[in-house]
Amino acid sequence: MRMRTCVSSMAAGSSMEWLKSVKGVILDMCGVLYDSGEGGGQAIHGSIEAVKRLMDSGLIVRFCTNETQNTREKFVQKLRAMGFDISVSHVFSPAPALVRILRERRLRPHLLVHDDLMPEFDDVDTSSPNCVVIGDAADKFSYQNLNEAFRVLIGLEKPLLFSLGQGRYYKETDGLKLDVGVFMKALEYACDVQAEVVGKPSADFFQTVLNDMSLQPHEAVMIGDDLLNDVGGAQRCGMKGIQVRTGKYRPSDEKHPSVRADGYVDDLAAATDAILTNH
Known part of the structure; x- marks a missing residue:
């Protein structure tokens, strides 16, 4: 059957x-x-x-x-x-792939990612950021954190935004949840920049x-x-x-x-x- x-x-x-x-x-x-x-x-x-x-x-x-x-x-x-x-x-998965890109291009990211993903970036220089990286940060997608990422991005001479995927939503056992692509689009719009999607x-x-x-x-x-x-x-x-x-x-x-x-x-x-x- x-x-x-x-x-x-x-x-x-x-x-x-x-x-x-x-x-x-x-x-x-x-x-x-x-x-x-x-x-x-x-x-x-x-x-x-x-x-x-x-x-x-x-x-x-x-x-x-x-x-x-x-x-x-x-x-x-x-x-x-x-x-x-x-x-x-x-x-x-996107994070290891992005870490390779950051090293190859000698980039220093401002990270807006989930706390549990942070160990992937332990060996990455995050001082004086010259790019912004966002992932599925879940509850870390607060106004304060998004605005901080916006300020870093808008303050760069050549804004560079990386997004770990661009999904609109995903499903958990209690229902659908907004995914990283929604917040990627917000930063793209605010800073007039197109994200580089990894994943x-x-x-x-x-x-x-x-x-x-x-x-x-x-x-x-x-x-x-x-x-x-x-x-x-x-x-x-x-x-x-x-x-x-x-x-x-x-x-x-x-x-x-x-x-x-x-x-x-x-x-x-x-x-x-x-x-x-x-x-």
Whole structure:
């Protein structure tokens, strides 16, 4: 019964022949593997077994997240406690990628990020800031903190703003929450500057994951709950994208005027059925 459900949920009129050439799968995490919330959140039904099936199939599996409320190590610890068998080296998140950029360009950031993410920047010089970095700072997105970031940015001769992702909202167990993209847009508007996004949907971010997998874009599929950042970002890189109807998914996503997923499925378990049946 699940297989018939999965097949019928693929994009209307589309062929599933492309799944036969898939050699790797990139998984979004929040909203696909689990829903976040108090106590660390909870695994989405069937997702733990689905990840194991993908890994056991011989496909190359990587995890691509815009999670910026924790270091990558602590984030993986949380997921392992839920029952996922995930290696830190297989998880790609924005903060480590940004730290490399800051070092390469000799930049000193003013940080507006979550307290639990601060250890990622322990070795970064933050004196006399010449750029601003924002992530999902949650309750730290106060007027005072946003205004401080604004003052640093507007005071620079060449304002430089980095955003760890550009999501509009995400889902926790108690409902939807505003994401970093909302506050990024506020600073862009106030300072007449365009942020450099590190994380999804950045093409460079997706390409880093593909390079680690040693795959070409057409050989990989992205599975996510965010139509624009997960699916749309992957498609712009030449990958296929499947949207799950969990996490931040909204029924209106399937009628979006400019982005259409290559498949819509109920959850990661259904996506896994489709991939392994056609692989």
